[in-house]
Amino acid sequence: GTKETLKEKVEFDDENKRVIHVGVEGDVFDYYKCYSATWEAIARGGGPAIAKMIIEYEKLGESMPHPVNYLDFMANITKDIDAHLV
Helix, strand or coil, X not given: CCCCCEEEEEEEECCCCXXXXXXXXXXXXXXXXXXXXXXXXXXXXXXXXXXXXXXXXXXXXXXXXXXXXXXXXXXXXXXXXXXXXX
16 A cells, blocks of 8 residues: 555553554544544453454545555554564
8 A cells, every 4th residue: 555654642541451543643634533543452261362453533524435444554563463472
């Protein structure tokens, strides 16, 4: 894909095992009024945790695309994190 820039603020919620990246400025704001990406680790009884990924956004207009192109980016980050935990 094309390269984009994003300045973000990272918030940590240790109690709920979440990391939230809140967009502050960058290319994503050509399409969205607000944008945040959340990773949450959900424990499973005795097994490995699963990762829940959430994208929250508000489009600038109805003609703007949904941010599905960011899902691959989020999945790759999740795989990188997993590789460091194993």
